[in-house]
Amino acid sequence: MDIAHNTVITLTYQVTDPDGNLVDAGEEPIIYLHGGHDDIFPRIEEELQGKQSGDTILVKLQPDEAFGEYDAELVQIESRENFPAELQVGMQFEGAPEGTAEDDYVIYRVTEIMSDKVVLDGNHPLAGMALVFTGTVSNVRAATAEEIAHGHVHGDDDIDHGHDEILH
Ligand SMILES: [Zn+2]
Known part of the structure; x- marks a missing residue:
């Protein structure tokens, strides 16, 4: 066939x-x-x-x-206090990028954890x-x-x- x-x-x-x-x-x-x-x-x-x-x-x-071009605007730096105490690189969170509609969710991966900041990347890992x-x-x-x-x-x-x- x-x-x-x-x-x-x-x-x-x-x-x-x-x-x-x-x-x-x-x-x-x-x-x-x-x-x-x-x-x-x-x-x-x-x-x-x-x-x-x-x-x-x-x-x-x-x-x-x-999986799309890499979009640097999908990298976000957030305050550490907005995240649970148990936090690891690779964990994922849903969120809407700034300036987009509420239901336009993106999956963000934690890529770096500093003492007071967390770096999130909403790009697909293969972007x-x-x-x-x-x-x-x-x-x-x-x-x-x-x-x-x-x-x-x-x-x-x-x-x-x-x-x-x-x-x-
Ligand atoms: Zn079906």
């Missing part, structure tokens, strides 16, 4: 930086609904169009085709990076009517019918 609109693709994959350093070993395959449902980066989807099980693709993604995506198609099937209506894949073990697809 060829990959086309409203097929469900299983993809084993690996992501490196342009120098070949491993960024994501792809321990779990990607399973996504093909056809512009925003389940996967558009450049990868384009490359997969018409491919079949067993085919391999290699896609070089610029930052703006992957600003060019990435090399290698993927091999391991399965292609037709999507169910329900999957098409929902715009995402339903797994076999669909106990927690998750509507938060996690790829990013």
Whole structure:
């Protein structure tokens, strides 16, 4: 079966930086609904169009085709007293950047802790990076009517019918 609109693709994959350093070993395959449902980066989807099980693709993604350019304005310095006592680098907090709508939340990671200040970064950890995506198609099937209506894949073990697809 060829990959086309409203097929469900299983993809084993690996992501490196342009120098070949491993960024994501792809321990779990990607399973996504093909056809512009925003389940996967558009450049990868384009490359997969018409491919079949067993085919391999290699896609070089610029930052703006992957996790976005690094935005220095998303780095914020906050007072230490606004945070819990137990604070570690790598912890995440939700917040709305200054001057944006209340519901325009960004996930901030703690990147540095000083005695009286905390540095937060709202960029995706892979923002600003060019990435090399290698993927091999391991399965292609037709999507169910329900999957098409929902715009995402339903797994076999669909106990927690998750509507938060996690790829990013
Ligand atoms: Zn659903």
